[in-house]
Amino acid sequence: MSQALHTSSTGINVGQSQINVIAHNVANVNTVAYKTANMTFETLHSNNLSYGSAATKDGGGTNPKQIGLGVKISGITRNFNAGTFVSTGRDLDTMISGTGFYVVKDAGGHQYYTRDGIFNVDSAGNLVTQNGMKVMGAKSIYSNSGSDKTVKIPKNMLAKVEGDPNISSVKIEDLNNASITAGKVAVDLKDSSGNVTTVLVDIPDGDQTVAAIVSNFNSALGGYGISFSASNGTISYTNAGSYDMAFSSTGTTSNFLAETGLAGSTTSDLLNEVVTLEDMINYNDKNAISLKSTGIDENGIIVATYNDGSVLTQYIDDAQTLQWKYTTPEGVTIQGSNVTPTGSSIANSNFALELATMVNQEGLISLNNNLWEWGPDVGEIYYGIAGEMAFGSIESGGYEESNVDIASELSNMIMAQRMIQMNSRVFNTASEVMQSLAYLGQ
Numbered sequence: 001m002s003q004a005l006h007t008s009s010t011g012i013n014v015g016q017s018q019i020n021v022i023a024h025n026v027a028n029v030n031t032v033a034y035k036t037a038n039m040t041f042e043t044l045h046s047n048n049l050s051y052g053s054a055a056t057k058d059g060g061g062t063n064p065k066q067i068g069l070g071v072k073i074s075g076i077t078r079n080f081n082a083g084t085f086v087s088t089g090r091d092l093d094t095m096i097s098g099t100g101f102y103v104v105k106d107a108g109g110h111q112y113y114t115r116d117g118i119f120n121v122d123s124a125g126n127l128v129t130q131n132g133m134k135v136m137g138a139k140s141i142y143s144n145s146g147s148d149k150t151v152k153i154p155k156n157m158l159a160k161v162e163g164d165p166n167i168s169s170v171k172i173e174d175l176n177n178a179s180i181t182a183g184k185v186a187v188d189l190k191d192s193s194g195n196v197t198t199v200l201v202d203i204p205d206g207d208q209t210v211a212a213i214v215s216n217f218n219s220a221l222g223g224y225g226i227s228f229s230a231s232n233g234t235i236s237y238t239n240a241g242s243y244d245m246a247f248s249s250t251g252t253t254s255n256f257l258a259e260t261g262l263a264g265s266t267t268s269d270l271l272n273e274v275v276t277l278e279d280m281i282n283y284n285d286k287n288a289i290s291l292k293s294t295g296i297d298e299n300g301i302i303v304a305t306y307n308d309g310s311v312l313t314q315y316i317d318d319a320q321t322l323q324w325k326y327t328t329p330e331g332v333t334i335q336g337s338n339v340t341p342t343g344s345s346i347a348n349s350n351f352a353l354e355l356a357t358m359v360n361q362e363g364l365i366s367l368n369n370n371l372w373e374w375g376p377d378v379g380e381i382y383y384g385i386a387g388e389m390a391f392g393s394i395e396s397g398g399y400e401e402s403n404v405d406i407a408s409e410l411s412n413m414i415m416a417q418r419m420i421q422m423n424s425r426v427f428n429t430a431s432e433v434m435q436s437l438a439y440l441g442q
Contacts, residue, residue, distance in 0.1 A: 003047070003069070004430035010070030011423035014041055017073060018416040025404050026413075032370060033095075033115035034402035035078045036409075042074035078362050083401035091295040092119045092127075095400040098392020100355035101372065103146060103383070104133040111136075111146065113356055116370035118399050121294055127151040127302070127353075131369050137350025138300075141320045142384040149350045153304050154312075155291045183254030187220075190244045203254040300353035300386035300394045314351045316388070322352055355391045356383050 021039045028034040046066035055061035085095050094117035096102070101113035112133070119135060122128050127135040127150070139147040184200040191197075201220040295303040303313045309329035314322045325335040358364070359379025364372040374381070387393040 002430075002434070003067070005427060005434075007068070007070040008423040008426040008430065010044065010072065012420050012427070014039075014071050014073055015416045015420040015423065018419075019413060021076060022409050022413045022416065025409050026406070029402055029404045029406060031402050032118060033083060033400040034370070034404065035080050035115075035366075036402075036404050037076055037078055039076050040074040041071050043068055044070040044072050078364075078366075079403060080361055081403050083403040085395055085398050086401045087398040089397055091293065091396060092121070093117065093397060093399045094119065094296050094300070095395045095398060096355065096386065096392045097395050099357050100386065100391045101357070101361075103136040103354045103356050104129055104371075105136060105150070106133050110373075112367070112371040112373050113364065114370050114372065115400055117394075119296075121153055125153045125155050125291075127153065129369075136354040138322070138352040138354040138383065138385045139350070140322075140384070141316065142382065142389045144380065144382055146356070146381075146383050147350065147354050151302060151350060151353060153291065153294055153302055153351075181253075181255050183256075184251060185254055185256055186248040186251035188246045188248045190246070198248060198251055200251055203256045296353065296394060296396045298387055298393045298395075300355065302351035302353075304351075312351075316385075320388075322350070352385045353394070354383055355386055356381055357390055358382070 018039045021037050025036050046068045049065035049067065050062070052064040053062045082095075082097065085097075096115060096117065101115055102117060104112050104114055106112070114129065116129065118130055119127050120130065122132070129135065134150040136147050137149045137151040139149065180203065182204050185203055187199045187201060189197045189199060199220055201216055203216070290307050291304060292307045293305045295305075297303055297313070299316065301314050303311060305311050311327040313325050315325045315335065317323050323335060325333065327333045358381045360377055363375040363377035363379065365375045367373055382390075384391050
């Protein structure tokens with residue numbers, strides 16, 4: 001009878017553990033991206049009264065005689081099926097539709113994984129979780145190692161042309177949407193004796209490349225005055241031979257100087273400096289533009305909109321690399337090597353959210369704050385961006401709901417409750433039998 005007490009107690013214990021698991025599932029029914037835990041059972045070893053015997057020519061065989069000694073927990077598994085999409089209308093609320101985890105880091109640099117896609121932008125422009133952990137930015141479309149860069153959005157941004165050889169073939173109006181009027185630009189050439197000769201340079205319109213504009217000046221000035229270096233993207237204003245060169249308002253009828261930024265206005269100051277295209281042609285006003293709103297596209301790439309209507313984001317080019325893309329308030333798009341965003345730390349950041357996937361996601365260890373961390377049975381971890389390779393796409397404007405099935409949980413709870421009740425009945429019966437044996441002979 002004492003064995004019956006021990007056997008029934010194992011059923012009571014595992015039943016209580018199952019109720020604990022169910023209670024945790026039900027408590028997290030509204031937790032963002034919560035994954036249901038399921039408990040399974042297996043038998044304990046048996047007390048072998050007989051191992052049985054094989055049949056002989058004179059008699060039949062016998063089967064083993066065993067008395068089981070109870071039940072134990074076989075395992076607690078996680079259901080990683082995606083929950084349903086809950087719409088919030090908030091641009092920074094996201095859900096991974098398919099495989100993948102967001103990668104985040106705490107203040108100590110420890111890496112975690114999460115399916116909780118409710119993000120915020122902190123005072124420094126970092127994309128963070130609700131607990132302040134920084135969201136990591138992808139270093140490539142697919143990699144077997146994680147990134148060391150966080151997603152950081154510049155609060156203020158001024159995008160300019162980078163000194164690039166290709167810039168010589170780009171039209172001025174395509175760079176900054178300049179509305180250049182046809183006319184003349186007057187250039188005063190002053191010799192060593194102080195005599196001034198005015199040369200009028202023809203400016204047809206804005207439909208010219210940088211190289212063509214430089215050529216116009218050189219032709220009009222007899223090959224002196226301006227030189228363009230495609231190798232480093234600079235324009236040099238130098239003395240025209242034995243002359244000093246200056247722009248003059250007298251005779252200037254085109255707005256070319258002001259529109260391109262070659263000069264803020266017509267001026268009589270001598271021009272003898274070297275000016276880079278980055279300083280010459282701006283996509284924006286020279287004053288930094290402040291951030292207005294932030295969204296996330298289906299590839300998990302930040303789309304930052306500024307107060308002047310300009311938009312900064314990234315895209316995946318034909319070589320499967322991430323490139324910057326900038327759209328002016330007028331709708332002119334500049335992308336790839338023709339634009340380098342500058343501003344608060346953007347050069348050290350990445351706009352593409354990094355996702356991670358692993359060989360065995362059920363090997364992850366669950367932590368608080370909707371986080372998971374590496375476990376010894378996880379296997380290889382791979383990193384990339386949403387919508388590429390094996391990673392799911394991003395749905396913005398909402399979050400992933402818990403995948404808890406309340407009807408199933410309540411059914412399991414009733415079964416666990418009955419399991420405890422029936423084992424308690426066995427326990428009481430065994431106790432009563434032992435009590436009856438104790439009174440024998442009295």
